[in-house]
Amino acid sequence: MFMQSLRARTRTSTPHRYSWLLAWSALFLTVSLVGMPSAQAGEKNLQPATMLPSYQKECAGCHLAFPPGMLAPATWSRIMQGLEKHYGTDASLDAVTTTDISTWLQKNGGTYKRVDAHPPGNRITESAWFVREHRKVRAEVWARPSINGPVNCAACHTQAELGNYSERNIRIPKEIDRIVISAKP
Ligand code: HEC
Numbered sequence: 259m260f261m262q263s264l265r266a267r268t269r270t271s272t273p274h275r276y277s278w279l280l281a282w283s284a285l286f287l288t289v290s291l292v293g294m295p296s297a298q299a300g301e302k303n304l305q306p307a308t309m310l311p312s313y314q315k316e317c318a319g320c321h322l323a324f325p326p327g328m329l330a331p332a333t334w335s336r337i338m339q340g341l342e343k344h345y346g347t348d349a350s351l352d353a354v355t356t357t358d359i360s361t362w363l364q365k366n367g368g369t370y371k372r373v374d375a376h377p378p379g380n381r382i383t384e385s386a387w388f389v390r391e392h393r394k395v396r397a398e399v400w401a402r403p404s405i406n407g408p409v410n411c412a413a414c415h416t417q418a419e420l421g422n423y424s425e426r427n428i429r430i431p432k433e434i435d436r437i438v439i440s441a442k443p
Pocket residue numbers: 316317318319320321324337341344345347348349359380381382383384407409
């Protein structure tokens with residue numbers, strides 16, 4: 259339909275006018291490609307600018323790589339000093355890796371707004387700001403198998419792996435038996 263009218267127009271129009279049509283189409287295409295949202299304005303990446311590879315490797319196997327800024331440096335120290343008894347599991351690492359990750363966490367910890375001194379259980383999910391931000395999430399919702407508790411950030415924050423927790427990327431899984439695969443960027 260569009261091609262037909264285009265052909266009809268080009269037949270009747272001069273080559274000069276046709277080249278204008280092409281130029282405008284090219285311009286339109288360029289503008290729409292350049293204007294494509296990669297990161298929405300005002301959305302923050304809460305991960306540090308450079309991710310430590312060993313943090314990603316060792317601390318994102320059982321849960322996602324929590325943004326270091328969400329706990330104070332002193333709280334990260336406590337966590338790193340107790341890895342052999344880590345929330346009911348053994349997450350201990352060799353001395354060099356432990357030191358590398360600890361140093362990096364000290365540098366990048368506490369950057370998120372209103373980070374508590376030491377939240378209960380050294381948990382992000384028990385920090386006052388976290389409880390407040392999630393006060394509208396009912397117990398029944400946390401308990402859905404597709405969510406399985408507040409630690410599973412990516413169940414609702416579809417861009418959590420990218421450090422993006424902004425409101426527009428939240429999708430709360432409704433069906434209780436659906437398996438949620440975090441959305442691609
Ligand atoms: C062997 C699996 C495993 C590894 C490896 C692991 N963790 Fe965990 N982590 C857990 C479990 C299990 C919990 C508790 C989850 C829950 O309560 O649902 C947890 C919880 C946490 C929490 C608290 C989450 C909250 O409730 O806010 C932090 C922080 C954390 N881990 C940091 C780390 C860091 C840092 C590393 C790397 C040095 C690491 N974890 C490696 C299993 C692991």
